[in-house]
Amino acid sequence: MAKKIFIQLAFILFLLTSCQTKSDKEFTVWIGGAPQEIDFWQKLIDDYNRQSGNNAILVRQPTYTDQRRQSLIISLEAKQPNPDLFLMDVVWIDQFAKSNWLEPLNKYIERDNYSTDNFFGRVINSVDKFEGNIYALPVFMDIGLLYYRKDLLKKYGFSAPPQTWKQLVDEAVLIQKKERERNKNFNGFVWQGAQYEGLICNFLEFITSHGGSVMNNGKIWSNTPANVEALKFMHDLLYKYKISPPNTFTEIKEEEVRRSFQNGNALFERNWTYAWNQHQSSGSSVKGKIGIAQLPHKEGFGSTSALGGWHVGMSEYSDVKNEAWDFIKFITSFKTQEKLLLNVGWNPGRKDVYHDSVLLNQIPRLKILYEVFNHSVSRPVIPYYAQVSEAMQRYVNNCLANKISPADALKELQKQINKVTAIYEEH
Ligand code: GLC
Numbered sequence: 001m002a003k004k005i006f007i008q009l010a011f012i013l014f015l016l017t018s019c020q021t022k023s024d025k026e027f028t029v030w031i032g033g034a035p036q037e038i039d040f041w042q043k044l045i046d047d048y049n050r051q052s053g054n055n056a057i058l059v060r061q062p063t064y065t066d067q068r069r070q071s072l073i074i075s076l077e078a079k080q081p082n083p084d085l086f087l088m089d090v091v092w093i094d095q096f097a098k099s100n101w102l103e104p105l106n107k108y109i110e111r112d113n114y115s116t117d118n119f120f121g122r123v124i125n126s127v128d129k130f131e132g133n134i135y136a137l138p139v140f141m142d143i144g145l146l147y148y149r150k151d152l153l154k155k156y157g158f159s160a161p162p163q164t165w166k167q168l169v170d171e172a173v174l175i176q177k178k179e180r181e182r183n184k185n186f187n188g189f190v191w192q193g194a195q196y197e198g199l200i201c202n203f204l205e206f207i208t209s210h211g212g213s214v215m216n217n218g219k220i221w222s223n224t225p226a227n228v229e230a231l232k233f234m235h236d237l238l239y240k241y242k243i244s245p246p247n248t249f250t251e252i253k254e255e256e257v258r259r260s261f262q263n264g265n266a267l268f269e270r271n272w273t274y275a276w277n278q279h280q281s282s283g284s285s286v287k288g289k290i291g292i293a294q295l296p297h298k299e300g301f302g303s304t305s306a307l308g309g310w311h312v313g314m315s316e317y318s319d320v321k322n323e324a325w326d327f328i329k330f331i332t333s334f335k336t337q338e339k340l341l342l343n344v345g346w347n348p349g350r351k352d353v354y355h356d357s358v359l360l361n362q363i364p365r366l367k368i369l370y371e372v373f374n375h376s377v378s379r380p381v382i383p384y385y386a387q388v389s390e391a392m393q394r395y396v397n398n399c400l401a402n403k404i405s406p407a408d409a410l411k412e413l414q415k416q417i418n419k420v421t422a423i424y425e426e427h
Contacts, residue, residue: 024320024323025053025054025055025320025323026054026055026056026057026320026323027054027055027056027057027084027085027318027320027323027324027327028056028057028058028059028082028083028084028085029041029045029056029057029058029059029083029084029085029086029327030059030061030068030071030072030083030085030086030087031058031059031060031061031086031087032060032061032062032063032064032067032068032087033061033063033274034063034254034255034258034274034278035063036278036344037274037344038058038060040340040343040344041058042058044331044336044339044340045057045058048327048330051330052326052327052330054323054326054327056323056327059082059083063254063255064196064197064198064253064254065089065196065197065198066196066197068089069089069092069386072086072088076096076099076101076315076317079317080317081315081317081318081319083315083318084314084315084318084319084320084321084323084324085312085313085314085315085318085324085327085328086312086313086315087139087310087311087312087313088136088310088311088312088313089197089308089309089310090127090142090307090308090309090310090311090378090379091197091379091381091385091386091389092385092386093127093128093130093135093136093311093313094127094130094381094382094383094385095383095384095385095386096135096313097130097131097133097135097383098130098383100316101315101316101317102135102136102313102314102315102316103135103313103314103315103316103318103321104133104134104135105133105134105135105136105137105314105325105328106133106134108321108322108325108328109134112325112329114329116134116137118332118334118350118351118352119137119138119332119349119350119351120138120141120351123138123141123307123309123349124137124138126378126381127311127378127381128311135313136311136312136313137311137312137328137332137349138309138310138311138332138349138350139309139310139311139312139331139332139337139340139346139349140273140309140310140337140340140346140347140348140349141307141308141309141347141348141349141373141376142272142273142274142306142307142308142309142310142346142347143272143273143305143306143307143308143347143369143372143373143376144201144202144205144270144271144272144295144305144306144308145270145271145272145273145275145292145293145294145295145305145372146161146162146268146269146270146292146293146294146295146296147261147268147269147270147271147275147276147279147290147291147292148161148162148267148268148269148290148291148292148293149266149267149268149286149289149290150289150290150291151289152175152179152267152289153171153175153267156171156174156175156178158171161291161293162268162296163296163297163303164296164297164298164299165209165233165296165297165298166298166299167296168189168268168296169188169237169241169243171188171267172188172189172241172243172267172268173188173241173243175188175267176188176243176267179267183264183265185260185265186265186266186267187243187244187245187260187265187266187267188241188243188244188266188267188268189237189243189244189266189267189268189269189270190244190245190248190252190256190257190260190261190266190268190269190270191237191244191248191252191257191269191270192252192253192254192257192270192271193234193238193244193248193249193252193397193400194248194249194250194251194252194253194397195249195393195394195397196253196393197389197393198253198254199392199393199396199397200379200389200392200393200396201306201308201379202234202270202306203230203231203234203392203396204304204306204377204379205270205295205304205305205306205377206230206231206233206234207226207227207230207231208304208377209230209295209296209297209298209301209302209303209304210226210227210229210230210233210297210298210301211226211298211300211301212224212226212227212229212230213226213227214227214379214380215380219421220380220382220388220417220421221414222392222395222410222413222414222417223410223411223413223414224410227410228406228407228410229406231396231399231406231409231410232406234396234399234400235399235400235402235406238400239402245260248400249397249400249401250401254271254272254275257269257270257271258271258275258278258279261275261279261286262275262278262279262284262285262286263285264285264286270295272308273345273346273347273369274344274345274346275345276292276345276365277343277344277345278345292365292368293368294368294371294372294375302375303372303375304375304376304377305372305373305375305376305377306376306377306379307373307376307377307378307379309347309349311349312328312331312332314328332349332350334350334352334353337349337350337353338353338356338359341353341359341363341366342362342363347369347373354366354369354370382424383424384420384421384424387420387424388417388420388421391413391416391417391420392413392417395409395410395412395413395416396409396413
């Protein structure tokens with residue numbers, strides 16, 4: 001009997017939840033990232049709901065970009081009304097727009113006289129527009145940075161962070177050797193080498209700072225002497241200089257790198273802007289001991305940084321588009337962007353935040369962030385980027401795993417890229 005009642009109750013509950021429609025002012029926002037970042041989003045969303053009388057609901061996504069993309073694609077392909085809003089990695093927008101998953105924002109922008117001049121023209125024009133329409137707006141811009149231990153550099157007689165890769169290697173080899181006498185887990189340089197999108201950002205930085213490139217005359221390029229040299233350098237960091245952990249290619253992503261540096265186990269770290277606030281938080285063993293700088297470059301070339309970042313888009317299938325647009329205005333407002341910078345250390349998507357004199361005084365590193373942003377390089381902006389990236393991830397990671405030489409990896413990769421390009425350009 002009890003079992004029967006339980007089954008009936010479960011059935012009623014199922015009916016109630018499956019028929020549930022969103023109330024007028026309710027909408028979902030799907031956001032992922034490091035756990036602390038998502039916690040801060042919850043606070044922002046609570047503020048928004050209090051101010052607006054709308055009911056935005058945060059749906060927590062995974063930490064890493066590849067899984068976030070997968071979970072969004074499943075809902076969008078099924079034309080689900082959820083999510084209404086989501087953050088998109090800068091490299092997805094072309095594909096999402098081409099697939100007709102995104103609501104064009106032009107009519108809301110025009111209706112509300114909303115100014116897009118507050119954003120960086122080069123970003124809006126190259127990634128947020130597709131065939132003349134605006135499909136997304138920048139929430140924050142990511143850039144790859146070099147984090148370094150000021151205290152350790154000083155202890156070993158270095159007055160400034162390294163400017164060239166050679167300096168980085170020399171300093172890391174020396175300091176790692178000494179520091180390992182008391183901490184066997186200490187590494188000279190940690191960066192993202194696992195087989196995922198983050199590896200491509202690192203690869204892009206290594207190749208462009210060696211004078212290489214991924215785009216040449218509108219074609220995607222991998223097999224050039226400068227690119228091979230850069231990949232060999234990445235390989236050398238693990239096997240020749242031995243200043244990067246041997247498991248770099250198996251599991252090391254942003255959070256692994258952040259934790260290792262934050263626990264005092266690394267001299268140099270390549271990471272995005274979000275790591276700063278966490279390193280400087282109470283409880284961090286490197287609080288007050290760190291600096292940030294542009295990533296090093298090969299002698300004779302310049303520093304570069306991969307342009308990352310997250311942009312907000314609205315689903316074509318949302319049934320509460322006006323409320324969703326209201327939330328977009330909220331998160332791209334000066335006030336919210338300022339809060340994101342102060343609390344999670346994100347590089348604002350709006351230009352006016354970088355020029356605000358009060359903020360510049362309060363956060364001196366804003367000047368460095370702006371300079372690095374000006375030297376940032378984009379990944380190819382194409383609708384089939386995910387397929388190209390997947391091929392790159394495989395070959396670059398296989399080389400780091402010592403399964404293929406740098407020259408052969410890039411030769412084979414070029415063949416794959418040509419194949420993928422031919423398939424997609426035909427359509
Ligand atoms: C960061 C960047 C994003 C990049 C990702 C790679 O989240 O903002 O653009 O694709 O890292 O892991």
